Amino acid sequence: xxxxxxxxxxxGLGSLILPGxxxxxxxxxxxxxxxxxxxxxxxxxxxxxxxxxRGVSRLAAGTLPTVWAQFNDDTASNYACHTLRxxxxxxxxxxxxSQSGAFSISSAGGGQxxxxxxxxVIDILDYASTSKYKTLRSMTGGDFNGTxxxxxxxxxxxxxxxxxxxxxxxxGSTNFSQHTTAALYGIKAP
Amino acid sequence: xxxxxEPIASQTLGTDAATVTWSSIPSGFTDLIMIGxxxxxxxxAGNAILWIRVGNGSVDTGSNYSYTYLVGTGxxxxxxxxxxxxxxxxxxxxxxxxSTTSTFYPFAFHFMSYSNTNVNKTILASGxxxxxxxxxxxxxxxxxxxxxxxxxxxDATSIMxxxxxxxxxxxxx
Numbered sequence: 001x002x003x004x005x006x007x008x009x010x011x012g013l014g015s016l017i018l019p020g021x022x023x024x025x026x027x028x029x030x031x032x033x034x035x036x037x038x039x040x041x042x043x044x045x046x047x048x049x050x051x052x053x054r055g056v057s058r059l060a061a062g063t064l065p066t067v068w069a070q071f072n073d074d075t076a077s078n079y080a081c082h083t084l085r086x087x088x089x090x091x092x093x094x095x096x097x098s099q100s101g102a103f104s105i106s107s108a109g110g111g112q113x114x115x116x117x118x119x120x121v122i123d124i125l126d127y128a129s130t131s132k133y134k135t136l137r138s139m140t141g142g143d144f145n146g147t148x149x150x151x152x153x154x155x156x157x158x159x160x161x162x163x164x165x166x167x168x169x170x171x172g173s174t175n176f177s178q179h180t181t182a183a184l185y186g187i188k189a190p
Numbered sequence: 191x192x193x194x195x196e197p198i199a200s201q202t203l204g205t206d207a208a209t210v211t212w213s214s215i216p217s218g219f220t221d222l223i224m225i226g227x228x229x230x231x232x233x234x235a236g237n238a239i240l241w242i243r244v245g246n247g248s249v250d251t252g253s254n255y256s257y258t259y260l261v262g263t264g265x266x267x268x269x270x271x272x273x274x275x276x277x278x279x280x281x282x283x284x285x286x287x288x289s290t291t292s293t294f295y296p297f298a299f300h301f302m303s304y305s306n307t308n309v310n311k312t313i314l315a316s317g318x319x320x321x322x323x324x325x326x327x328x329x330x331x332x333x334x335x336x337x338x339x340x341x342x343x344x345d346a347t348s349i350m351x352x353x354x355x356x357x358x359x360x361x362x363x
Contacts, residue, residue, distance in 0.1 A: 021193065022195075023194050023195035023360075024194050025194045025361060025362050025363040026363065027363055028220070028362040028363050054220070054221055054300075054302070054360065054362075055302070055303070056302050056303045056306075056309055056312060084260070084267075085260070085269075086258060086259060086260025086261070086267075086268075086269030086270075086326070087258070087269055088258045088269055088270060088271035089269060089270070089271075090268065090269055091260055091261075091262075091267035091268050091269045113310075115308070115309055115310050115334060116309070116310045116312070116330060116332075117302075117303070117309045117310070117312060118312060118328075119300065119302035119303075119312040119313070119314045119328065120302075120314075121300060121314060139314055139316070139326060140314075141258065141312075141314065141326075141328030142312060142328060142330075143256050143257055143258045143271070143312070143328045143329060143330040144256070144330070145256035145273050145274060145330060145332060146256070146271075146273045148256070148257075148258035148271060148328060148330070149258060149328070150258050150259060150260050150269075150314075150326050150327060150328045152260070152326060178308075179306065179308040179309055181220075181303060181306070181362075183220055183360075183362035183363070185194065185360075185362075
């Protein structure tokens with residue numbers, strides 16, 4: 001049965017009607033006590049219209065480290081990214097072409113208050129299309145009681161390949177901390 | 191296949207209410223999402239906000255919240271924050287002195303990992319007052335307790351009759 005006119009669950013943008021059962025859990029990764037250099041979703045079925053990744057993130061070091069998504073093991077400069085940010089004092093925007101991954105999560109880091117994880121909701125649109133470049137958008141941010149940010153991100157992967165693998169990792173080499181969680185969902189077409 | 195996105199409870203206000211509260215929220219989901227549309231009432235027309243308080247067993251009214259938001263007005267973008275506040279300023283609304291209205295402003299609140307007792311609770315929020323203000327907010331409740339109670343309130347006098355607030359649970363594999 002129809003359950004919601006879903007304003008906002010797609011990264012807070014647009015609207016979507018989701019019939020019951022249209023939003024399915026595919027896989028979840030929770031980082032264990034040793035940390036993890038990456039979170040990977042593999043063998044993603046092509047049976048959905050869109051994908052959504054939801055979760056909380058913290059990296060072992062840094063302040064506001066960026067996590068990117070790489071698709072199908074493509075680490076070449078085939079990604080372009082944009083960010084609109086509010087940092088508590090001003091709004092700003094930036095963009096960068098020819099990146100090695102799609103900037104998708106603005107994460108909490110080890111240099112920030114313990115036990116605080118940033119949140120993220122990432123949408124990957126029409127991910128199984130073989131005729132379109134792929135677009136990602138996300139709403140992500142963390143607040144640390146005196147510092148913090150809220151980001152709206154978008155990214156382009158210049159490939160017409162269907163996405164079958166997603167790898168989330170720091171743009172440098174910092175590990176995800178324990179309790180970081182990423183859950184992948186598939187959204188069916190009506 | 192198990193239902194992943196499940197309605198928990200929905201309230202359509204029959205009368206004006208200062209706050210709207212959900213209690214005994216089950217812990218069997220990964221995230222909570224509250225979606226709705228609201229208008230508020232005050233002694234004069236103007237901008238107002240919806241705020242969020244959460245808690246475990248009861249709603250925490252202490253200064254254990256903080257938030258950062260990004261706002262666009264149609265001509266400018268800015269950002270601000272609140273620290274050690276008694277609620278999370280989550281979404282914009284508008285007030286009226288009338289007894290009824292036909293305009294309600296949409297919002298969505300994402301309570302991430304709301305029952306995970308290893309993390310403080312982060313809430314992502316979006317809300318819009320059409321043709322006036324667009325907000326995106328991240329809020330923090332400085333507690334590792336699971337969220338079992340949620341209260342939505344306003345800095346205006348009340349949330350107006352006709353406002354709709356629906357709570358859903360998202361269950362990961």
